[in-house]
Amino acid sequence: MAQLRLTDFFTRTKAASSVPVKRSRLKDPITGAPEPHTEQYGDGAVLPPSPHTPARGRTPALRGLAGRKRSRREMEAEPEHGGSCGRAVRKRLELHRDAEPMAQTLSPPSARPLCPPAQDLAPEPPASTNCSPSHGQDGATGRLQREDISRLQSRLHRMKELPLGSIPAGTSTELRSRMERVRQLELRVRQRRAGSGATSGTEPHRDTEDAGPVAEAGKKTPAYQRFHTLAEDVPPGLSLPYKYRVLAEMFRSVDTIAGMLFNRSETITFSKVKQGVQDMMRKQFEERHLGQIKTVYPTSYKLRQEKNIPSFGMKRSDYQLTLEPVLEEEEKVNGRLHLSASRLLQRRKEFNRNLMNIVKQHHKAFLAALSPPMVVPEEKLMRWHPRFNVDKVPDIIPAELPRPPQEDRLTTAQEVLNRAQGMLSPKMEKALANLALRTAEAGAGEPVVSKAPVPASTSSALKGVSQDLLERIRAKEAQKLHALMTRDAQQERRIGMLQRLPSMARILRNIFVAEKKQALTMDVACARMADSYEEQMAAGDMEKHLRLLAELLPHWVGIHTIRTDTYIKLDKGQDLRIITESLTKAAKEAETL
Numbered sequence: 001m002a003q004l005r006l007t008d009f010f011t012r013t014k015a016a017s018s019v020p021v022k023r024s025r026l027k028d029p030i031t032g033a034p035e036p037h038t039e040q041y042g043d044g045a046v047l048p049p050s051p052h053t054p055a056r057g058r059t060p061a062l063r064g065l066a067g068r069k070r071s072r073r074e075m076e077a078e079p080e081h082g083g084s085c086g087r088a089v090r091k092r093l094e095l096h097r098d099a100e101p102m103a104q105t106l107s108p109p110s111a112r113p114l115c116p117p118a119q120d121l122a123p124e125p126p127a128s129t130n131c132s133p134s135h136g137q138d139g140a141t142g143r144l145q146r147e148d149i150s151r152l153q154s155r156l157h158r159m160k161e162l163p164l165g166s167i168p169a170g171t172s173t174e175l176r177s178r179m180e181r182v183r184q185l186e187l188r189v190r191q192r193r194a195g196s197g198a199t200s201g202t203e204p205h206r207d208t209e210d211a212g213p214v215a216e217a218g219k220k221t222p223a224y225q226r227f228h229t230l231a232e233d234v235p236p237g238l239s240l241p242y243k244y245r246v247l248a249e250m251f252r253s254v255d256t257i258a259g260m261l262f263n264r265s266e267t268i269t270f271s272k273v274k275q276g277v278q279d280m281m282r283k284q285f286e287e288r289h290l291g292q293i294k295t296v297y298p299t300s301y302k303l304r305q306e307k308n309i310p311s312f313g314m315k316r317s318d319y320q321l322t323l324e325p326v327l328e329e330e331e332k333v334n335g336r337l338h339l340s341a342s343r344l345l346q347r348r349k350e351f352n353r354n355l356m357n358i359v360k361q362h363h364k365a366f367l368a369a370l371s372p373p374m375v376v377p378e379e380k381l382m383r384w385h386p387r388f389n390v391d392k393v394p395d396i397i398p399a400e401l402p403r404p405p406q407e408d409r410l411t412t413a414q415e416v417l418n419r420a421q422g423m424l425s426p427k428m429e430k431a432l433a434n435l436a437l438r439t440a441e442a443g444a445g446e447p448v449v450s451k452a453p454v455p456a457s458t459s460s461a462l463k464g465v466s467q468d469l470l471e472r473i474r475a476k477e478a479q480k481l482h483a484l485m486t487r488d489a490q491q492e493r494r495i496g497m498l499q500r501l502p503s504m505a506r507i508l509r510n511i512f513v514a515e516k517k518q519a520l521t522m523d524v525a526c527a528r529m530a531d532s533y534e535e536q537m538a539a540g541d542m543e544k545h546l547r548l549l550a551e552l553l554p555h556w557v558g559i560h561t562i563r564t565d566t567y568i569k570l571d572k573g574q575d576l577r578i579i580t581e582s583l584t585k586a587a588k589e590a591e592t593l
Contacts, residue, residue: 225391237383237489241391244355250285251293251300251351253277258301258325259339267309270321287321291398296354298399299326300347305404319404362393372471374478380486412439483592491590497548498587500535502580504545507532508557512570522546522559522566552586553579 225242232239240248257276261268270290277285293300302324309320327337360378366388367374374385384390462470487495511528512520520528526542533542546568550557556579558569 221391238356238359238381239384239390240352240355240359241393243391243395244359244393246283247289247292247296247396248348248352248355249281250277250283250289251297252348253280254290254293254323255300255325255344255347256280258323259344262325262337262339267306268323269309269311270323271311273323287401288398291401292396293351294399294401295396296358297347297351300351301325303402305402307404321401358396359390359393363388370478372474372478374482376482376485382488383485385481385485412436480592491593494548495587495590497545498583498590500545501549501552501583501587504529504533505549505579505583506576508546508549508570509572509576512572519560519567519569522568525568549583552583 228242228245229239254273254277257273257280258268261272270287274285277283290303294303304322304324305319306322307319309322311320325339327339327343331337331340331343333340360381363381363384364376364378367376367385507529508525511525511532522543523539525546526539529542529546530537530539546557547559550559550568556571556574560567560569
């Protein structure tokens with residue numbers, strides 16, 4: 001026999017009275033889960049469920065958690081679910097009303113939300129259910145939400161309608177600074193647009209002209225072009241620009257392919273050479289590159305237009321650009337001209353020499369434009385001026401290549417008018433005559449523009465400085481740069497050694513003081529110096545520095561050879577400061593020579 005609950009006792013007691021008892025099983029309108037058992041009597045009073053009775057759900061898993069089986073009587077007495085009432089909603093609203101004062105006391109005013117929680121905005125239950133208390137609460141909540149939203153929208157609208165220069169008084173310092181920055185940027189944009197609009201009316205091509213340098217300035221030269229001189233084995237001296245080196249490599253490729261075709265008695269066409277050069281260099285080779293080669297080395301090839309040359313993909317009647325290497329009579333082999341490997345090497349050296357002469361001419365013009373101007377003989381020039389940007393040398397102007405003859409081609413309006421005399425309508429003849437007249441007037445009235453040299457203006461930072469002092473400083477700087485550009489490799493190595501001697505002198509004296517000896521063998525001294533010097537250096541190079549030190553200061557350092565050993569002797573009694581000053585002075589004098 002199943003055990004009865006305490007609520008069953010109250011149910012039987014109330015059933016014996018005249019007041020009917022209604023028992024219902026409620027569902028949560030939001031989650032859909034069944035509510036615990038509640039009892040409602042005829043007078044509307046509602047009793048909460050017993051605290052000792054666990055809430056039972058409709059799922060078998062929750063039934064198993066109760067700890068016992070339900071009786072048949074309980075299962076038959078359970079009504080069909082689906083009915084809904086407003087008691088669950090009322091309980092939930094009462095829970096929120098009780099928790100609201102506690103949340104307001106615990107949370108700071110700035111952390112309270114402006115809008116009600118999302119769960120209070122649930123759709124209202126149907127009108128057939130008994131939900132009158134929750135209807136009023138949900139309506140009030142919706143009105144609050146609508147009032148908050150309208151208040152925020154009106155505030156946002158007022159902020160958008162603020163003028164550009166006005167800032168609200170209650171705004172924070174950071175926000176005021178940001179708004180001020182936005183206002184300045186917008187004013188600057190408006191001024192720039194107004195300026196561009198004003199110039200566009202008077203100068204229609206200014207935008208296109210200004211866009212070019214800006215776009216070029218925005219492009220950054222690749223690193224393999226800017227630092228191509230660092231990849232060379234020899235120290236950088238008279239280096240060629242990167243574009244000139246690419247052109248020299250193109251000439252070598254053209255010579256290689258043309259030599260192969262010429263020695264096989266084949267006609268050398270530009271299409272064959274172009275494909276071969278592009279396969280060798282992985283770069284585009286066009287007719288303008290061939291024109292640049294012709295400009296640098298005019299006697300390298302004979303160029304002409306020929307037709308009736310068999311080639312793939314072209315008609316025999318079409319004209320093609322052909323190349324023929326220029327050779328001398330003594331270069332014949334078996335009665336015919338032959339382009340040998342030695343001749344290819346000579347042509348390559350000649351091309352590089354011509355490129356170097358072109359860069360020297362630009363360098364000479366750069367030196368002449370300096371203040372004061374400098375003149376350096378080309379045979380003594382060993383490196384470029386430090387401020388001469390060799391990669392900014394202008395491109396080589398391509399030479400004019402022969403064009404295929406074009407018979408009966410009309411190029412001007414006057415020629416068309418003369419040819420079509422009496423064949424065109426009167427309106428067409430009048431238009432051609434007007435065009436020919438305007439072309440003639442434009443050619444006759446074109447002004448001759450002469451570029452006058454722009455005098456160098458003194459910087460405003462040098463105002464008040466004596467002109468004689470400026471001239472002496474500039475002359476001294478020009479002398480240093482002249483010595484730098486005419487210095488050979490041997491002098492450069494000696495200057496580098498002289499610049500290292502002051503620090504080496506201090507290290508050498510410390511070694512002799514630590515060893516407590518009057519003389520040391522050369523091997524021991526070089527090993528100690530190599531271990532103590534800041535740069536890694538071989539023992540042979542260190543010995544050269546010590547011998548140069550003995551050459552400059554024989555009264556301080558002496559080198560003696562006894563039998564098979566070499567000894568170095570140092571006078572530790574002399575002042576080291578005087579020694580270093582004399583070595584520094586010798587290095588500066590060598591730089592100015």
